[in-house]
Amino acid sequence: MAVSDLGDPPAVPRRGARVMPLGLLAGSARVVRPLISFVFVLAIWSGVGAAQLVPETIFPAPWTVWNATVEMWQMGTLAGDLAVSLSRAAIGFAIGATLGVALGLMTGRIALIRTLLGPFLSLLRPIPAIALVPVAIVWFGIGEGSKYFVISYTVFLTVWFNTHHGMEYVPEIYLRASRSLGASRRREFLTVIIPAAAPYIFAGLRLGVALAFLSLVAAELSGASSGLGYRLQEARQYIRTDRMFSLLIILGALGASVDMVVHQIGRKLVHWQQG
Amino acid sequence: MTRMTAEGDVRVDDVAIRFKGKDGPVTALDRTTLRLRPGTFTALIGPSGCGKSTLMNAIGGFVAPSGGAITIDGAEVTGPSAKVGVIFQQYALFPWFTALGNVRFALRRFGLPRAQEIERAHAALAEVGLGAHAGKFPQQLSGGMKQRVAIARTFACGPKVLLMDEPFGALDAQTRLGMHDLLMGVWQKHRATVLFVTHDVDEALLLADDVHVMSQAPGRLIRQYHLPQPRPRAFNRSGSELLDIREEILGLLRPEGVLAAIH
């Protein structure tokens, strides 16, 4: 007997099948929605600035902040600070994420390592990055080393935690299927356990990116001579609120863009995880 | 039909299975002895919670018996192996692989050259009517199609014994009938010793050579039927005997019926 389709409904990919309440916005909603919010806040901010309710040194108007940004750019400090801060965040993230994934894979699957390290690492998690700065300076001086340490440490703990849990919650049924299909332990680890944990690992990496930016500022607030965090500190000494606002907005925009990129990469790589 | 293989001889010898419960051990399966002759199709039917899945898990090597022994072709079962294929109600396809990738996973153990492995995986999917869907991911397939991929995947591994725990329980009646034909076709070609758990008496009677009925928990085998009727079977043309057995089993599955059979 030839087996044809058994009356199953045709398989339709479900992605993008969502119906938007505002038909016109459908395609561009992801871009338009946040813009609405930005325009709204900017309008109120401009209103407050134009009315001159608050002195500019305390709460600068949008155009003052813009001018400060242009000024920092023309002085050449902004590009330099961006480069320094981004490279610190990137290096700190790379170190922390690599160690976090590697150790998470181990504590997730190897009982001995889990027993030895799991509870200890869990205990470290509530310690905020900024609390580590004094220790980092004693250990690594005020050079780049202490920045990398603070950033990679916070990234590491989060990435480790998520990876570890992803490994623990690999559905038993995948392991049963894999073993009864004759897979070796090694093949099971590489082609079943790691993919099954991948959504958790990516969630951890995404949190790690956010934390890299958060702890970057903490690391740069003391003992740095360049970088966005340092520049914030410097602006405080000269009471340049306009520069502070500019730097804060840049930090926010940077963090959000990198987060979006990581999110998109994650969606591609763990494509099976959606709905 | 000639038996093409004498492999896949399953013996369950005085096996009992207990789990640690909150208040002491719980007997999931009472002392059970069962033999599955090579190449036969056995259906197992019984009330919910009586230990059907537990017995399967023991034969599959996922759960160790608390007493007794299980052997396949004379070798004791100590863990899962490629000799015993398993088809799960929830399909258990790997969502990160395509349909083809899932079948290739099962072929990997033969160490074939890449091109040959892909070719055989395509052939296995064509056999279950999914030749056109090889590149799709499980999430893009319907329940019936997923289970067909799972059947192709399991047979690709060349199991001598095939365990199916309510494999079609999640499918609608129409799809289920198609799956019966498909399973019979694939099974008669590959020949494995099948143990098939179901809640559906009709399904058991249409498919199996032997039907075992289990008691309420803690379960044990209480009745066995051998069905020599040729396949494909249908209740209206396979004689009235099937209908009589059907009535009897339905009676046994009612709570009073089980009690009566025990006493």
Ligand SMILES: Nc1ncnc2c1ncn2[C@@H]1O[C@H](COP(=O)(O)OP(=O)(O)OP(=O)(O)O)[C@@H](O)[C@H]1O
């Ligand atoms: N891992 C386990 N730990 C503790 N108890 C278990 C475990 N697995 C099964 N049991 C218990 O063993 C008994 C038999 O379970 P089993 O799943 O084998 O029943 P079943 O016959 O397959 O039922 P169903 O028809 O509902 O699938 C149940 O009481 C169940 O709660």
Ligand SMILES: [Mg+2]
């Ligand atoms: Mg069950």
